[in-house]
Amino acid sequence: MNWDIVIGLETHVELATRSKIFCGCSTTFGAPPNSLCCPVCLGLPGSLPVLNEAAVELALKAALALNCTVTPISRFDRKNYFYPDLPKAYQISQLYAPLARDGYVELPGGKRVGIHEMHLEEDAGKLHHREDRTAIDYNRCGIPLIEIVTAPDFSNGDEAAAYLEQLRSILQYLGVSDCRMEQGSLRCDVNLSVRPAGSDELGTRTELKNLGSLRAVRLACQYEAQRQIAILESGGQVRCQTCRWDEDTRRTVPMRDKEQVGDYRYFPDPDLPPLVIGDQQLDRLRREQPELAHEKRRRYARDWQLGDYDCATLTTHPALAAFFEQVVALGAPPKQAANWIMGQVLRRLSADDLGVEEIPMPARALADLIALVSNGTINRNTAVEVFDAVFTGGDPAEYVRTHHLEQTGDVEQVTAIVEDVLAQNPQSVTDWLAGKEKAVGFLMGQAMRALGGKAPPALVNEIVRQLLERKKSS
């Protein structure tokens, strides 16, 4: 039998606020365990939550960019469960009146994926399981989250991963979250079922957790679909379970029967008033929405004639796109700026183990370097050397000056050196006279070396050929 795969995603995204959602504690990542906690985030008796407006503002930006309808009056609810990652024994979330509903995301191929709803909630603490005990870090408790729930609209893991990439791009461009899967600021659960091809009834799903990368999402979807198909084909039934993705064995491992909504005894949180969102705020946020990746790609292609690959690479992260646009704004021709960034800048970032938000070189320095090449002060090879020298700081023009790297366009000087080179390599000259064209390359290389690389290659090439031709006729 042929089977269709059906996938829906629940994605948790940590919002990029400086303080937590219901108290003033800092959200800094990587601080010493339990150093960023107060009575509110620990749920001590008598403490009361106060909603952080900045978290609402970021969540609304996301809701609008995901084409959702914002709920004019949304409410907070308590999701009760007993587990040591949450000292209050309930999580403040939204169930009955979530912040936003009914949106969609358009994937690069054009497919629209439905967003069922999006709500605000607080993060829980992080458990560190050791050999013989479990340590708990409550710093993460109370970090603002949005949970974004899609319709069951994906038919394979590649689509699910493409959606996550698109979502990440949107949220990063909005400044809503840094979306680092490896640091847990973007986490996703996969819900997956299979059904006979063409059927429109949903099969029983499982929920997959612990997916730490896009690759894990793809592999887990593949594995889980095959596991369910094998069960059904052997006459069994899929159980509605929560499974853990095991990165080492690359398998999904059933953990427990999936909890149903009733298990959480949701009820409205009496400590928090309803959240009222006015049209004015929404209008302002719509006006302020920054240009997103797909809009930049379209503009780069239209205004600067960049190809698809360049446009896609330069817009993978807003920091890279911003750097590129600054270099162009400082006068660099767009195609040259693109080549330098996609070649040298990305190479150096990766060699120095830096992220694209951490480019140490000011845009001004790269623009100046590109100008030094265009106006003939240095040639390309020298420019790469200068680039490496000033990448972590320094002025290209000054570096060129102090290291005497200016190329010479002086025909007499180049001619003198090429004459020397020909005199020192009579065999190559003889070879060339005998018709071995390759000898030119060798002589050219020797001449460039004797010139310290500081002459325009085209000029050197022309002079080498001229002098050789002269030998032929003499």
Ligand code: ADP
């Ligand atoms: P829960 O919070 O219990 O996981 P939801 O009903 O909110 O429940 O669904 C969560 C996600 O599971 C959604 O993304 C939804 O599209 C997806 N989903 C629901 N039923 C199925 C199914 N039978 N097969 C695949 N995905 C499903």
Ligand code: MG
């Ligand atoms: Mg779920």
Ligand code: ZN
């Ligand atoms: Zn706190």
